[in-house]
Amino acid sequence: MGCLDDGRFNVELENGKNNGKDGSAIEDAVKVLLMGLGEDINREGIRKTPLRVAKALRDGTRGYRQKVKDIVEGALFPEAGLDNRVGHAGGAGGLVIVRDIDLFSYCESCMLPFQVKCHVGYVPSSERVVGLSKLSRVADVFAKRLQEPQRLANEVCSALHHGIKPDGVAIILQCTHIHFPDVESVFLDSNHQGLVKILVSAGSGVFENKNADEWADFFSLLKFRGISMEKINFRGSSDMSWCSSQSAKISSKVGPVNPAMVTAAASIIKSLGEDPLRKELRGTPTRFVKWLMNFQNCNFDMKLNGFLNGGIASLDTNKEVELNDKKICSELNLAFWSQCEHHLLPFHGVVHIGYILSDGFSPIGKSLLQSIVHFYGFKLQVQERLTRQIAETISPLIGGDVIVVVEASHTCMISRGIEKFGSSTATIAVLGQFSTDLTTRASFLQGIPSPTSSDQ
Amino acid sequence: MGCLDDGRFNVELENGKNNGKDGSAIEDAVKVLLMGLGEDINREGIRKTPLRVAKALRDGTRGYRQKVKDIVEGALFPEAGLDNRVGHAGGAGGLVIVRDIDLFSYCESCMLPFQVKCHVGYVPSSERVVGLSKLSRVADVFAKRLQEPQRLANEVCSALHHGIKPDGVAIILQCTHIHFPDVESVFLDSNHQGLVKILVSAGSGVFENKNADEWADFFSLLKFRGISMEKINFRGSSDMSWCSSQSAKISSKVGPVNPAMVTAAASIIKSLGEDPLRKELRGTPTRFVKWLMNFQNCNFDMKLNGFLNGGIASLDTNKEVELNDKKICSELNLAFWSQCEHHLLPFHGVVHIGYILSDGFSPIGKSLLQSIVHFYGFKLQVQERLTRQIAETISPLIGGDVIVVVEASHTCMISRGIEKFGSSTATIAVLGQFSTDLTTRASFLQGIPSPTSSDQ
Missing domain, CATH: 3.30.1130.10 (GTP cyclohydrolase I, C-terminal domain/NADPH-dependent 7-cyano-7-deazaguanine reductase, N-terminal domain)
Incomplete structure (x- = not known):
């Protein structure tokens, strides 16, 4: 042969x-x-x-x-x-x-x-x-x-x-x-x-x-x-x-x-x-x-702004966790794709978002959160920046208290001679009460589900 | 530092x-x-x-x-x-x-x-x-x-x-x-x-x-x-x-x-x-x-012969599977340790043994089977030879029909630049009816349990 x-x-x-x-x-x-x-x-x-x-x-x-x-x-x-x-x-x-x-x-x-x-x-x-x-x-x-x-x-x-x-x-x-x-x-x-x-x-x-x-x-x-x-x-x-x-x-x-x-x-x-x-x-x-x-650095801002202005009403599946007298709204396992800018290799996984709704703000629908995630995903990215950008975008929409956790598999960790197959990366961004109060943060983090074996 | x-x-x-x-x-x-x-x-x-x-x-x-x-x-x-x-x-x-x-x-x-x-x-x-x-x-x-x-x-x-x-x-x-x-x-x-x-x-x-x-x-x-x-x-x-x-x-x-x-x-x-x-x-x-x-190439034969002559009586935990009019006696998950002779590195795992008792032979107790496994394990070995030697030793004790499956993790597969962490090796030796009859072999193989996650 x-x-x-x-x-x-x-x-x-x-x-x-x-x-x-x-x-x-x-x-x-x-x-x-x-x-x-x-x-x-x-x-x-x-x-x-x-x-x-x-x-x-x-x-x-x-x-x-x-x-x-x-x-x-x-x-x-x-x-x-x-x-x-x-x-x-x-x-x-x-x-x-x-x-x-x-x-x-x-x-x-x-x-x-x-x-x-x-x-x-x-x-x-x-x-x-x-x-x-x-x-x-x-x-x-x-x-x-x-x-x-x-x-x-x-x-x-x-x-x-x-x-x-x-x-x-x-x-x-x-x-x-x-x-x-x-x-x-x-x-x-x-x-x-x-x-x-x-x-x-x-x-x-x-x-x-x-x-x-x-x-x-x-x-x-x-x-x-x-x-x-x-x-x-x-x-x-x-x-x-x-x-x-x-x-x-x-x-x-x-x-x-x-x-x-x-x-x-x-x-x-x-x-x-x-x-x-x-x-x-x-x-x-x-x-x-x-x-x-798909990861072109073009001016998508217009598109996202459209979502941000029009999308607040769609209140589809937010989950709520009681926290003393306040509630943590959470949306877990939002899928994302991105491209590692250091290696031009894909990384993908899920985003978990939690926030406390301040007075005078409305909850954010799942589809808008998913759009924000895709908006920042479809770029040449690093996971740390992606996490921060999602948190910073959501923060003003709900009054400041937000936590974002991104869990991802990086192709650059398996190819390129590293070959760490089972490894995964988690990044956290916290703003407002989530950054100052451990109990608030812990009550959100404890709700993140275990990945199913097919994801690993 | x-x-x-x-x-x-x-x-x-x-x-x-x-x-x-x-x-x-x-x-x-x-x-x-x-x-x-x-x-x-x-x-x-x-x-x-x-x-x-x-x-x-x-x-x-x-x-x-x-x-x-x-x-x-x-x-x-x-x-x-x-x-x-x-x-x-x-x-x-x-x-x-x-x-x-x-x-x-x-x-x-x-x-x-x-x-x-x-x-x-x-x-x-x-x-x-x-x-x-x-x-x-x-x-x-x-x-x-x-x-x-x-x-x-x-x-x-x-x-x-x-x-x-x-x-x-x-x-x-x-x-x-x-x-x-x-x-x-x-x-x-x-x-x-x-x-x-x-x-x-x-x-x-x-x-x-x-x-x-x-x-x-x-x-x-x-x-x-x-x-x-x-x-x-x-x-x-x-x-x-x-x-x-x-x-x-x-x-x-x-x-x-x-x-x-x-x-x-x-x-x-x-x-x-x-x-x-x-x-x-x-x-x-x-x-x-x-x-x-522990893996010294010394004359252990005396010891094993002692076991073989005196040990048949101890009938502790054999499991039996009905197969038409005959029964497959099986002993699963017998632990073994061995040393890979190619790399002087340990390999270890479990041995599964099945046999059909011919007329005039007595079943073999678990402790004797375990001793046979250790006897061939504690040597500089290769897994293929270990499997064959166990089968050949048991064969005359029960009349000829025996199957041996060895499942092992090899340290030489994880160290040495190979670094295949989750991999495992299985070898099979079959004698008598197990080599000629697929149904007999399959009925034994199907009974081998899934490894628990802690073994992997």
């Missing part, structure tokens, strides 16, 4: 030698993108963003410059099988599974990172087993490229099959992609889905037939992860992409895109060692720019 | 320049340790173990060669605070928390890795925030050393305080250490604890007082992790180590240790850039060798 015929990667390695040159090509492209978003590229927060993005992208796609052979060689160990008996025992014949390997990859359709929980199994043969960590390392080689879930599963499967030469290899990937938010529709639809999930598999040798007994064993040992054969997507190359950037709705809604930005995005793909003319990548620069344009 | 006065680390960096020399000193030491365990250092499975151990240790203690200043510099960003208002908002004043950062460190008492779930908070001041990933990176600098939980918390706290100069820093660490198994007592006590957990904290500035309001906010946002001030250990330097290698019971039970092995372990500590004469490290080489001696 191509993934083991390393000729292609040797060439890329050669081409990739001049890291400085490739890096600076990406930096230049990122500057074009930032200017296209209306940003001042000399602003202190984003001055080094081109450098950071280039470094992160080079690291995040290092799989183009790695060889499976180097990883597997020297990690194949002889293990006796069972002599003259009926059966398969670990070592030669028995199934070996490594579950729950956290990886991330880049979507070839939109260039955003997606998360992968990878389960790998193989049945050893020829009295030969492979070091367990190599299963994870080989999977990572193919994850660290521009990918599509089914291709990723196929490539990992075939690379392991050729590297270990076992009786068979089985791969199951649980992939999670941030939903492509559309700034227009998200303002109107508060039930917008935050994440798209897909389950794919690949099998070789004894796992080639998806009804083989070996798959039943594999699923038995994955069953508590809610995985079964019925839930797996069997995808062909002609299937619609799982990435929402390809939906017709998005494509038609967003207007014409800045050609300089598209050229810049294409040059990034080329610098990574990929062919921007490969069928699956042809529309990627445009789709990436459309994603970015 | 010492951690930011980089003089000490510069010196270590100089000393550490000759990686080749240090690496080969560690390799030589590992050879002495392997020979002390009675292993043939030319056996194919462990031939490259000295090289692998040296590489892993150098990488796992890279914190000695890293500087906090390099990490934090360039990642401090100006963020406006609230002008002329009462309150603290994210950006300047509001609490910023990064939760659930997975790290691992090395126990200075026994040199084994321990896992850390790290929660970091700080209150920005001077209109300055730090890039979120830096909190994780700085914590990692101090984790990648020989450590003790409270010192690790203190060092991360003080490094962040000096690096960011905020109003205060708060650190909470949930640390998990593999229990030091004692091959003698573990055979007798089936309820041996697998893991030791401890919760520590450190605070600076506004968090220096553990009753400060700021701590209440921090705990509010951690509450669903079962963390509260009451559960935190406030430790002084004179407190007993959390590491069970220091318990008097272990120390007295294990006989005199091989002085060449102790010298070898001390030379490893020195090669890493540590002072083996530092108070906390003085007994570490001896404790490490005592741990290793």
